[in-house]
Structure formats: structure tokens, C-alpha cells
Amino acid sequence: MTCKSVWDVRQRYRGRGLLCNLESPKDSFDTEPRPAAASGRRSASRVRSIAAALLLPAMSMAQLVPDPPKASITLYHGLEVATPGQWSDLSVPMEPSAWHAGRPDGPMATDAQLKSVLGSLGALAIGARCKGVSSGPTFYSWAFELAVPAVTSMSREGALGFRKGWRSTSGDTLTLYDQGSIQAWSIPDKVAAANARYYPPGVEPDFLGLLAPQGFGAGGSLVPGTSLNLRFRVVSNGLAPSCVDVHNGMVIMSTEKLFPALPPPGSGPSI
Numbered sequence: 001m002t003c004k005s006v007w008d009v010r011q012r013y014r015g016r017g018l019l020c021n022l023e024s025p026k027d028s029f030d031t032e033p034r035p036a037a038a039s040g041r042r043s044a045s046r047v048r049s050i051a052a053a054l055l056l057p058a059m060s061m062a063q064l065v066p067d068p069p070k071a072s073i074t075l076y077h078g079l080e081v082a083t084p085g086q087w088s089d090l091s092v093p094m095e096p097s098a099w100h101a102g103r104p105d106g107p108m109a110t111d112a113q114l115k116s117v118l119g120s121l122g123a124l125a126i127g128a129r130c131k132g133v134s135s136g137p138t139f140y141s142w143a144f145e146l147a148v149p150a151v152t153s154m155s156r157e158g159a160l161g162f163r164k165g166w167r168s169t170s171g172d173t174l175t176l177y178d179q180g181s182i183q184a185w186s187i188p189d190k191v192a193a194a195n196a197r198y199y200p201p202g203v204e205p206d207f208l209g210l211l212a213p214q215g216f217g218a219g220g221s222l223v224p225g226t227s228l229n230l231r232f233r234v235v236s237n238g239l240a241p242s243c244v245d246v247h248n249g250m251v252i253m254s255t256e257k258l259f260p261a262l263p264p265p266g267s268g269p270s271i
Contacts, residue, residue: 073101073116073254074102077092078250079092083246087232092228118222122258123211123259124212126251127250128248129206131243140239142185142208142235143175146231170184200252200254
């Protein structure tokens with residue numbers, strides 16, 4: 001191949017990025033990367049590097065932002081209370097149709113709400129509207145008494161006993177009786193009104209009951225499809241008139257803590 005023909009070939013293939021290999025015995029042509037394509041790849045690589053540099057801080061910031069807190073859920077189940085002094089034996093099903101959401105008269109709970117509460121139980125209270133009567137400086141209490149779920153293994157202090165973990169929804173002392181039941185006593189209206197800010201929506205200050213200990217229902221004893229068995233009664237005070245609403249007993253479950261966390265000033269221990 002003459003120099004002129006080589007020059008012609010180089011001119012012909014320059015636009016295609018092909019160069020003449022004069023040392024090849026067959027005068028073949030090597031295909032080398034086009035300068036324009038190589039430049040394009042370098043530009044694309046730089047763009048990817050810049051994008052990665054911008055993306056990493058954004059990802060780090062996203063990891064630092066906490067998830068929004070889950071909304072609390074409180075469920076209510078109504079109970080019929082027997083005549084004062086008589087025991088009621090009831091079974092409360094862990095089914096959505098047995099519970100109201102948000103308020104005692106709220107809409108029926110959904111399956112998701114029930115599972116959420118049972119999966120993250122912050123409080124479970126069993127009680128009824130029951131208040132004592134004030135007469136001058138004297139206050140005549142009534143009591144809500146619970147025997148089932150079991151409230152045994154209580155410590156003793158003379159005539160009074162306290163079950164570690166169980167406490168009154170009023171924050172007041174608990175009284176133990178030999179048959180293994182436990183009582184929460186009503187408190188004066190002024191104290192009850194002061195505690196009302198701790199009560200869930202729709203629950204009146206005269207609601208009196210027992211609050212289950214932390215961890216109650218763990219181990220699969222409270223899951224959808226099971227039941228909560230109860231044995232309870234309202235204990236009357238012979239010196240005071242009837243002060244119980246037999247149609248407003250309740251079981252309350254919530255994903256958050258409810259009722260006073262500590263006993264009111266001047267009262268005894270609650271555990």
C-alpha cells in the first residue's frame with residue numbers, strides 16, 4: 001500500500017474512529033475507542049460521582065429523622081354489674097365486635113385496632129362507676145372488688161394487703177381479703193375530680209376499678225380469639241345509700257398508660 005493510499009484510508013476512516021495499522025502484514029485496521037465516546041463516558045462517570053456525593057448526605061439525614069409516633073388506641077367493653085354485694089362472673093371475648101374504639105360509645109373496634117392494643121398493652125382496667133358519700137367531715141366509701149383474674153400472692157400488713165403491680169384506678173390503697181380478692185375503695189369527689197385528667201376519654205371521675213400490673217396478658221394469654229374471665233362485685237357501705245351505676249361497668253384497654261401513676265397525697269401505698 002502506497003503512502004497516498006494510506007493517507008486516503010486514514011482520511012476516509014478518521015470520522016469513524018478507525019486508524020491505519022501500517023505495521024500489520026495484512027494492512028488491517030485496529031478499532032480504537034472514539035475520542036468522542038470516551039469523553040462521553042468520562043462525563044457520565046463524573047455525573048454519577050456527583051450524584052452519589054449529593055445522595056449520601058440525603059440518605060444520612062433520612063436515617064436521622066425518627067419515625068412519627070404511633071397514635072394511641074383505647075378500647076372499651078361494657079359490663080353489667082350485679083346488685084351490690086353479689087358477684088358477677090363474665091367472660092370478655094378478645095374479638096373486635098366486643099369493643100368500642102376511642103370512647104365507651106365510640107365505633108366498633110377494627111381487627112387492626114384490637115391487634116395493635118393486645119400487641120402493645122399499656123394499661124388494662126376493670127371497674128364500674130361507683131362513688132362514696134360525704135357527710136360533714138366523714139366520707140363513706142364504696143368498693144370495687146376483684147377475684148378473677150387471680151390476685152393472690154399478696155404481701156400482708158396487718159389487716160391490709162398489697163399486691164405488687166395491681167393498683168386502684170383512683171391511686172388509693174388496696175385492701176386484701178382472706179378469700180384472695182382485692183378491693184379498690186372510692187375516694188372523695190374533690191380528689192376524684194383532680195384525678196380526672198388522667199382518665200381516658202368518656203370515663204367519668206367516679207369510675208372505680210383495678211388496674212392490671214405491667215406485663216399483664218404477656219405470654220399469649222391475651223391474644224385475638226381468647227377471652228378475659230372476670231369475677232367481680234361492688235361492695236356496699238351499709239352507712240351510705242346506693243351509689244353504683246349497674247349499667248356502666250367497663251373493661252378498658254389502651255396502648256398507653258392510664259389513670260394516676262402515683263397515689264394522691266395522704267393516701268397509702270397502691271402496691
